[in-house]
Amino acid sequence: MQTTFTIETPGPGLTEFTRDVAAWLPAASGLLTLMIRHTSASLLIQENADPDVQIDLTEWLHRTVPPSTDSSLSYLTHTFEGPDDMPGHIKAMLLPVSLQIPVADGRMRLGTWQGIYLVEHRTRPHRRDVAAHFATDG
Amino acid sequence: MQTTFTIETPGPGLTEFTRDVAAWLPAASGLLTLMIRHTSASLLIQENADPDVQIDLTEWLHRTVPPSTDSSLSYLTHTFEGPDDMPGHIKAMLLPVSLQIPVADGRMRLGTWQGIYLVEHRTRPHRRDVAAHFATDG
Amino acid sequence: MQTTFTIETPGPGLTEFTRDVAAWLPAASGLLTLMIRHTSASLLIQENADPDVQIDLTEWLHRTVPPSTDSSLSYLTHTFEGPDDMPGHIKAMLLPVSLQIPVADGRMRLGTWQGIYLVEHRTRPHRRDVAAHFATDG
Numbered sequence: 387m388q389t390t391f392t393i394e395t396p397g398p399g400l401t402e403f404t405r406d407v408a409a410w411l412p413a414a415s416g417l418l419t420l421m422i423r424h425t426s427a428s429l430l431i432q433e434n435a436d437p438d439v440q441i442d443l444t445e446w447l448h449r450t451v452p453p454s455t456d457s458s459l460s461y462l463t464h465t466f467e468g469p470d471d472m473p474g475h476i477k478a479m480l481l482p483v484s485l486q487i488p489v490a491d492g493r494m495r496l497g498t499w500q501g502i503y504l505v506e507h508r509t510r511p512h513r514r515d516v517a518a519h520f521a522t523d524g
Numbered sequence: 525m526q527t528t529f530t531i532e533t534p535g536p537g538l539t540e541f542t543r544d545v546a547a548w549l550p551a552a553s554g555l556l557t558l559m560i561r562h563t564s565a566s567l568l569i570q571e572n573a574d575p576d577v578q579i580d581l582t583e584w585l586h587r588t589v590p591p592s593t594d595s596s597l598s599y600l601t602h603t604f605e606g607p608d609d610m611p612g613h614i615k616a617m618l619l620p621v622s623l624q625i626p627v628a629d630g631r632m633r634l635g636t637w638q639g640i641y642l643v644e645h646r647t648r649p650h651r652r653d654v655a656a657h658f659a660t661d662g
Numbered sequence: 663m664q665t666t667f668t669i670e671t672p673g674p675g676l677t678e679f680t681r682d683v684a685a686w687l688p689a690a691s692g693l694l695t696l697m698i699r700h701t702s703a704s705l706l707i708q709e710n711a712d713p714d715v716q717i718d719l720t721e722w723l724h725r726t727v728p729p730s731t732d733s734s735l736s737y738l739t740h741t742f743e744g745p746d747d748m749p750g751h752i753k754a755m756l757l758p759v760s761l762q763i764p765v766a767d768g769r770m771r772l773g774t775w776q777g778i779y780l781v782e783h784r785t786r787p788h789r790r791d792v793a794a795h796f797a798t799d800g
């Protein structure tokens with residue numbers, strides 16, 4: 387059982403789509419896999435209680451891997467797609483491209499504070515596709 | 525087939541639980557998935573020969589993402605849960621939340637030096653739950 | 663259905679093996695899992711259009727985690743296997759050890775620009791084994 391989730395992002399930061407995934411799952415036990423079909427955005431499971439956590443994670447990524455116009459990154463060569471492109475690839479190297487979540491009786495076995503996020507690394511809004519796969523326990 | 529492993533951690537660092545996982549697996553081929561149900565601790569497959577590797581990995585994480593009282597992180601806003609909380613979320617963003625290991629005839633196909641670890645990012649000891657799923661090859 | 667891909671690496675950097683994986687898959691839908699059986703090399707899904715991206719990713723890793731002879735890493739203790747060994751473990755902590763890719767009718771659901779890479783972290787050429795698992799949808 388497979389589908390595609392399409393997520394609109396407003397630019398850098400986390401967009402939660404836990405409910406979309408939960409609504410798609412059948413009332414069965416099995417294994418859920420999500421994989422993002424892009425190389426400058428990521429998937430992430432993180433805290434969904436205090437929204438400040440999402441802001442801090444985004445800011446840490448921005449300061450650790452700044453735009454390629456920053457003098458600390460002057461050695462980068464892939465810059466013709468804009469100063470946010472190569473840093474986006476670097477961030478996408480460090481964060482998950484796929485997530486696996488065991489499912490029991492139709493419910494993801496996430497912890498109390500865990501939500502599923504798409505992390506946009508580019509400056510402009512984007513439309514991002516996430517391939518989803520669910521295998522029912524045999 | 526699913527279960528939960530509960531791991532007691534003594535504070536920051538790696539706790540190996542390869543044997544617990546190996547003992548749970550049936551004598552079958554398939555795919556093992558582990559997912560940690562927390563957002564300030566991680567899973568990791570790493571070298572289990574020289575324990576100094578685990579110490580060095582923990583120290584590198586601590587120096588790269590120090591406590592939020594460090595002046596380099598003064599921009600962080602989610603600090604009310606303590607100076608080790610937001611750095612814990614950042615480290616959990618960078619390390620695996622889930623692991624997948626092919627299994628052949630009941631044995632994980634790990635390399636000679638690979639062990640399965642829980643990585644604690646918080647300062648105090650914690651009890652951490654890891655959701656486990658095994659799908660037998662059909 | 664399982665196999666092992668063996669990849670020869672020329673030293674630090676990305677080696678693509680998307681075609682080897684594609685050729686191995688049956689004409690079925692299901693879930694592909696790849697897991698590297700080493701702790702100083704990684705797997706990665708990244709852009710396969712402009713090769714400069716691969717060079718920049720490798721250079722960023724090298725500057726962010728330099729050889730352990732660099733004064734910034736003088737606290738490391740696991741150094742007897744050479745100045746590229748402990749940095750290799752650190753990089754392997756940050757990049758994926760396993761990848762999961764949904765497959766539809768024998769084709770991986772990768773995005774247009776996504777390729778599958780092995781990332782070598784050691785200085786010398788190595789032979790690296792990647793465990794592969796494919797589960798057909800039931």
